[in-house]
Amino acid sequence: MKNIVSTLIFSLLVFNQSLQAQLSDRKMDSFVRSLMKKMSLDEKIGQLNLITPGWGVPTGAVVSTDVESKIKSGKVGGMFGVIGAANTRRIQEMVMTNTRLKIPLFFGSDVIHGHKTNFPIPLGLACSWDMALIEKTARVAATEASADGLNWTFSPMVDICRDPRWGRIAEGSGEDPFLGSAIAAAMVRGYQGDMSQPDQIMSCVKHFALYGASEGGRDYNTTDMSRQRMYNEYLPPYKAAVDAGCASVMTSFNEIDGIPATGNRWLVTDLLRKQWGFAGLVVTDYTSVNEMTDHGMGDLQTVSALALHAGVDMDMVGEGFLTTLKKSLDEGRISMKEIDQACRRILEAKYKLGLFQNPYRYCDESRAARDILSAPHRAAARTAAASSFVLLKNQNNTLPLSKNANIALVGPLADNKRNMLGTWAVSGVPEEAVTVMEGIKNVAKDANIRYAKGANISDDPTFVKRANAFAEEITVEKDRTPQQLLEEAVRVAQASDVVVAVLGESANITGEAASRSNITLPGNQTALINALVATGKPVILVLFTGRPLALEQEAGSVGALLNVWFGGTEAGNAVADVLFGDVNPSGKLAVTFPRNVGQIPLYYNHKNTGRPEGPDQIGNRFRSNYLDVPNTPLFPFGFGLSYTSFEYGPLQLNKTSLTGSEILTASIQLSNTGNVDGSEVVQLYIRDLVGSSTRPVQALKSFQKVFLKHGERRTVTFNISTEDLKYYQYDLTHDWEAGDFDIMIGSDATTVKTARIKWSR
Numbered sequence: 153m154k155n156i157v158s159t160l161i162f163s164l165l166v167f168n169q170s171l172q173a174q175l176s177d178r179k180m181d182s183f184v185r186s187l188m189k190k191m192s193l194d195e196k197i198g199q200l201n202l203i204t205p206g207w208g209v210p211t212g213a214v215v216s217t218d219v220e221s222k223i224k225s226g227k228v229g230g231m232f233g234v235i236g237a238a239n240t241r242r243i244q245e246m247v248m249t250n251t252r253l254k255i256p257l258f259f260g261s262d263v264i265h266g267h268k269t270n271f272p273i274p275l276g277l278a279c280s281w282d283m284a285l286i287e288k289t290a291r292v293a294a295t296e297a298s299a300d301g302l303n304w305t306f307s308p309m310v311d312i313c314r315d316p317r318w319g320r321i322a323e324g325s326g327e328d329p330f331l332g333s334a335i336a337a338a339m340v341r342g343y344q345g346d347m348s349q350p351d352q353i354m355s356c357v358k359h360f361a362l363y364g365a366s367e368g369g370r371d372y373n374t375t376d377m378s379r380q381r382m383y384n385e386y387l388p389p390y391k392a393a394v395d396a397g398c399a400s401v402m403t404s405f406n407e408i409d410g411i412p413a414t415g416n417r418w419l420v421t422d423l424l425r426k427q428w429g430f431a432g433l434v435v436t437d438y439t440s441v442n443e444m445t446d447h448g449m450g451d452l453q454t455v456s457a458l459a460l461h462a463g464v465d466m467d468m469v470g471e472g473f474l475t476t477l478k479k480s481l482d483e484g485r486i487s488m489k490e491i492d493q494a495c496r497r498i499l500e501a502k503y504k505l506g507l508f509q510n511p512y513r514y515c516d517e518s519r520a521a522r523d524i525l526s527a528p529h530r531a532a533a534r535t536a537a538a539s540s541f542v543l544l545k546n547q548n549n550t551l552p553l554s555k556n557a558n559i560a561l562v563g564p565l566a567d568n569k570r571n572m573l574g575t576w577a578v579s580g581v582p583e584e585a586v587t588v589m590e591g592i593k594n595v596a597k598d599a600n601i602r603y604a605k606g607a608n609i610s611d612d613p614t615f616v617k618r619a620n621a622f623a624e625e626i627t628v629e630k631d632r633t634p635q636q637l638l639e640e641a642v643r644v645a646q647a648s649d650v651v652v653a654v655l656g657e658s659a660n661i662t663g664e665a666a667s668r669s670n671i672t673l674p675g676n677q678t679a680l681i682n683a684l685v686a687t688g689k690p691v692i693l694v695l696f697t698g699r700p701l702a703l704e705q706e707a708g709s710v711g712a713l714l715n716v717w718f719g720g721t722e723a724g725n726a727v728a729d730v731l732f733g734d735v736n737p738s739g740k741l742a743v744t745f746p747r748n749v750g751q752i753p754l755y756y757n758h759k760n761t762g763r764p765e766g767p768d769q770i771g772n773r774f775r776s777n778y779l780d781v782p783n784t785p786l787f788p789f790g791f792g793l794s795y796t797s798f799e800y801g802p803l804q805l806n807k808t809s810l811t812g813s814e815i816l817t818a819s820i821q822l823s824n825t826g827n828v829d830g831s832e833v834v835q836l837y838i839r840d841l842v843g844s845s846t847r848p849v850q851a852l853k854s855f856q857k858v859f860l861k862h863g864e865r866r867t868v869t870f871n872i873s874t875e876d877l878k879y880y881q882y883d884l885t886h887d888w889e890a891g892d893f894d895i896m897i898g899s900d901a902t903t904v905k906t907a908r909i910k911w912s913r
């Protein structure tokens with residue numbers, strides 16, 4: 153009886169909720185309908201125009217001109233690059249006082265990993281494998297961005313990438329579609345919530361689609377892949393963001409099946425809108441309509457019509473829509489219905505943001521002082537940064553250090569505020585960033601520190617000039633040669649007990665337009681490591697990087713290797729927290745580290761081939777391998793050490809033979825066998841042994857991040873259903889196929905316990 157009553161109450165609640173949703177949809181619909189009745193064609197086309205005055209970070213050659221007169225004459229639907237509540241208020245007022253219909257503007261920005269309080273770069277955050285934490289970072293970002301006048305973020309970036317040459321690998325969640333999907337959804341939840349509050353902003357999943365598969369890792373380059381690969385390996389994170397309610401989608405620069413994404417009707421209309429049911433707003437990337445001319449798709453009028461017809465609503469910066477759609481309509485190349493549709497979607501998004509109720513909803517100037525760079529936000533950034541670090545090597549417990557150690561602190565990134573935030577920190581404040589030197593001084597007051605720069609990040613003038621085009625993040629010593637810098641560092645090392653070498657990439661050689669054909673440590677840094685190691689002192693390499701680097705030699709020679717990505721505002725404090733053991737590292741790689749650049753693309757969930765490499769490399773000539781390097785990575789996906797040790801018991805299954813909708817329960821006993829408390833990411837992979845299409849050798853299907861006190865043990869259980877076995881088959885049917893499956897549980901993709909099961913229909 154009790155059950156019946158609670159089921160009834162639950163059904164009533166659900167019914168009530170869906171009724172409320174329908175009512176509010178109807179209200180929105182009638183509002184937008186009546187507004188559109190009053191709009192002229194020019195006013196409608198004006199809404200499709202997103203401009204930037206270039207006050208932010210222009211990421212293309214073009215910035216908008218005559219901004220003020222365009223705003224006043226209703227030729228603008230939204231802006232980005234305008235930050236600060238007073239600024240957005242001033243512009244919103246311009247709209248309210250000068251335009252006929254007073255339609256408020258969107259104010260967007262690339263709030264990628266925090267607004268002014270910066271969190272680790274997304275690739276680093278992904279290595280936390282902590283969805284609650286990631287959601288929280290997006291929540292904090294939305295709070296700060298909205299306090300600074302913004303209502304739209306161009307995030308999350310969810311492009312799967314298996315090529316660390318591509319600089320933008322730093323902006324995404326790595327190589328795995330399952331982990332990437334979980335993160336995409338968490339970020340959307342964090343930014344948007346239900347968009348009912350003024351500290352919740354619209355999120356925009358990007359770059360739709362497949363941008364991370366640019367050939368050769370060269371930015372903006374062509375992508376080309378089978379539909380099966382697309383559906384199984386690259387599309388899931390975009391879909392996860394859409395399913396989580398993401399209100400906008402940005403098209404990518406690349407082509408797909410020979411048609412640029414921005415003009416690709418199959419992508420935007422058939423897949424996104426029809427198959428996935430996306431009803432929100434689609435915006436282009438920066439001048440990507442215009443760029444279709446260079447792709448070879450025709451003149452501006454032609455490509456603008458192509459984009460609108462594809463299902464795109466808003467044109468970022470290029471003004472192809474603004475300047476050509478009317479003519480195309482007159483000539484019958486597009487329809488009024490297509491313009492209306494695009495305009496309606498933009499107005500609906502504004503309605504959902506509450507802008508028609510209150511155009512100044514996000515222009516509360518009193519909020520910034522309270523909400524931006526607040527102590528709780530900084531504390532969250534410190535926790536997030538430490539959670540993103542991945543301990544890749546720790547020979548003989550080189551780490552943690554004692555708080556009164558005698559340390560040689562060496563490296564161009566050891567005392568460097570400019571490079572703590574990482575790429576895409578548009579509103580980040582480098583002066584607010586904590587350097588590693590400062591962090592060490594904060595955390596280990598009794599440590600004795602001797603500092604030497606040791607090397608420039610790079611000494612190649614052309615490389616430095618290109619890297620520093622926007623900000624001088626690589627400073628080259630003018631008065632000392634690389635050899636002199638190195639010798640000073642060696643002297644400092646000799647006078648100390650341990651060396652902390654803080655090396656890596658500058659932020660500006662990662663991210664957009666920062667592809668590298670060579671992914672080693674730049675400049676003289678490897679020589680520096682070799683010289684430091686030769687002193688015989690233990691060397692700890694603290695690596696700042698936006699991509700996996702090829703570090704086989706360095707990783708072999710140093711005592712410890714702590715990969716810290718770019719940790720954000722609190723990077724230095726977080727590094728010190730981990731170096732001195734106040735925080736036990738728990739990050740696991742969300743991306744494979746290759747041994748060398750020639751192995752790329754190297755990813756854990758690859759296919760088997762008809763001639764897999766097999767365990768016996770040498771003499772195994774006619775296999776899918778290289779003569780000069782094994783197929784194995786330097787560090788596999790999912791890998792990361794801790795200051796404690798975890799032991800995995802035997803893998804236990806409730807059954808080994810299942811039928812249809814039965815549930816497989818796989819469990820394993822995890823014990824913290826070391827001396828300190830710590831967290832472990834327990835990973836579940838599945839291999840489908842026989843399929844109607846070839847299947848990857850393993851695919852992540854679940855994970856749990858488990859905290860155990862030292863000496864504690866816990867059974868970690870996963871429930872698996874046939875949903876977890878489904879994949880997109882040759883004809884793109886999404887289903888599972890009966891047969892044998894290997895169930896793997898372990899601490900990284902290569903260290904697993906395996907058991908075989910049979911699942912029948």
Ligand code: NOJ
Pocket residue numbers: 209211262306358437438664
């Ligand atoms: C170009 C980038 O590809 C995109 O990610 C970004 O959102 C826009 N520029 C706007 O800055």
